[in-house]
Amino acid sequence: MSNHDKEKRISLTQYWTSRYLLTLCIGLTIVAFLSAIWIRHTTLQNRLDMLEFMGEEISNRLEENTINNPSIRPIKGPNEDKENPGVFRDRERFMDMGINPTIYIVDTEGNILSMNHPKEPLNEQTIPKTVMASKSDIVKFKYDNSAQLYYAIKKKIEIDNKTVGYIVISETKENLTHLNQEYSQLAIMIGCLALLGVGAIYFLSRRLAKPIKDVAYAAKQVQEGNYNIELPDNTKEEEVYELVHSFKEMATRLQQLEAMRTELLAGVTHELKTPVTSISGLLQAIQDEVVEGNTQKEFIQMAVNETTKLKTMVGDLLAFNSFSVNAIPVKFETFEINQILEETLMQWELTQDTEDVELTFVKLPEPREVEIDFIRFQQIFTNLFTNAKQAMNGFGKISVTLSETAEDLFIRVADTGKGIPDEEQTLIFERFYRGENKKYAVRGLGLGLPLSKMMAQSIHGDLRLVHSTKNSTVFELRIPKQ
Missing domain, CATH: 3.30.450.20 (PAS domain)
Incomplete structure (x- = not known):
């Protein structure tokens, strides 16, 4: 002890x-x-x-x-x-x-x-x-x-x-x-004031101590895994009310996160199990000579594709864990922001099927140099562009706009997709979280946005959701100037 x-x-x-x-x-x-x-x-x-x-x-x-x-x-x-x-x-x-x-x-x-x-x-x-x-x-x-x-x-x-x-x-x-x-009257008056003061502070201290004791007891319940706590709401003191109310909100939030963690773990397990099951079934069919000739080659190719997906998901897990413990070094170099962003857009277009996706880019009127890690910078926008394309089902417009203040540069990525539901917007940066619209339509672990936010913070910036409606979603990357 x-x-x-x-x-x-x-x-x-x-x-x-x-x-x-x-x-x-x-x-x-x-x-x-x-x-x-x-x-x-x-x-x-x-x-x-x-x-x-x-x-x-x-x-x-x-x-x-x-x-x-x-x-x-x-x-x-x-x-x-x-x-x-x-x-x-x-x-x-x-x-x-x-x-x-x-x-x-x-x-x-x-x-x-x-x-x-x-x-x-x-x-x-x-x-x-x-x-x-x-x-x-x-x-x-x-x-x-x-x-x-x-x-x-x-x-x-x-x-x-x-x-x-x-x-x-x-x-x-x-x-x-x-x-x-x-002097006798003065002594009596001082004595009465002392008794009154002691009684008042004793009463007030007990009144203050009771809700704190209740919160302490509730904290022990939360520590033991019981999130169904009961705390009084009739406290008149503003600070004590804020303490009780904040603790109740925290307990409710922890309960939600606990439930979500269980669900997300099940989702990740399912996502990893699916390609393994597919690969096992395809190879078993080939081994048992269920298929022959060209069909056998197609099964092998399908197994290779599933292996690639599995490798990508495992790579995402490893990358996320590495960033979580700051195990990946960040290499800062000086780039001109207009040029580096234009190259990122061009490279993404070359590696994606973007015939039905319109890309627009609004540059800064004058060149601006920033210190960033080029690889992390590209990974952030690759994730944002890929998410935007998935939200638009491959048809729509992605616009990239550069702006600046005295201290920071801001890059906004807006799409014309179906948006993110209001109840999901506070959860999109939670690891392994996948919205209802993507859970069954798109394969993945739900690490794209959490990993992108961590990469943004690793280059001393930040990534946030500006707003999302039924017709548009806007993300913003902030990068400090030199």
Whole structure:
């Protein structure tokens, strides 16, 4: 058993599900990571905006209290311990952001006058200079005795268009970006997407694997010689449908070819057996002295003729087998196409009884040289002309027309015979195939056209049937230019 046969195989469903799961996990991990960063950034920005709004509200309230009650000092001295009524408590009561920022009321120098967290662990009695010196309302800073990063929101307190102090709201970045519920929701969403994706690819993989399994099972049946296979036709996927449909067509075609091969083998056997039987009967009659004199000579001549036919058929078989295995060398020489084709026509006329066959030849307007094997070239046209004569029953017209393109030369042979039936046109180049019209009228093995096509391909060209009707058949030989 080869190493290839020993390789462990896995099902298509398992293969694609496992790889899709890996890809999905990597993709969802990246999405979750980027989503967490985006949520963190968005949350930070939203909370900063809210704190900025809160600072603006506190500043406006202090200004309004001062204007309505001139006796109340908006900015108390550092030794005064009375609170500004409701400034902190009200603000903390309506804010529900999941954080508890520190709110400072400071003078223009940054000295802390009041705060909502009197027990805040800060040794300094002033706001850091980086905050007070910044022209921006949102400032990032660090306390000297803390490694944490803080954000500060700074808003002016103005009385009579004069800045008398600031509202400073401070909170750590860790608290501003801290989330629990959002991350839980993100994890649940990612998990649901993963389960949905795995379920979808598992279902789709099974749906894809089923017709492939059916085709594989049908292939085993064909391998065992059973061509009567059944495959579903209700597949919606175009590619899978094409696979199933093509396989069914192939099985039907193989079944037809198997039947035809059996029939053709019987035909070849009959064709070879007929001259042998004739020769045996003729020689037996001579040996038994059934015939004498001139009749005996006629029997001998008939036996010689049958021997010649048998020799020709065996020669065709040998030639075909030799071409099939590329055992016959092809000798390329340069010829002028008009001249070589004219010589081929003339030679065929001399060796055939063509009194009732009209031959016409349309040359190229200018000489063209090609590289061909002269013997193979003549054999191709000898077969085509002989087939045309047989199709016309020896009466009609054969026309040969030369044409060209930038890369190739084309030689068309048209006759006025009875044509090839439509159902036989796809089979004429099959070895040993003989149509119904020739099977009982003309002796042969059915190798003429298959051998001619192989010869055409051996000189880098091709032979094809252009069309065939009840009144005409046209073959075309393509030869590449030099």
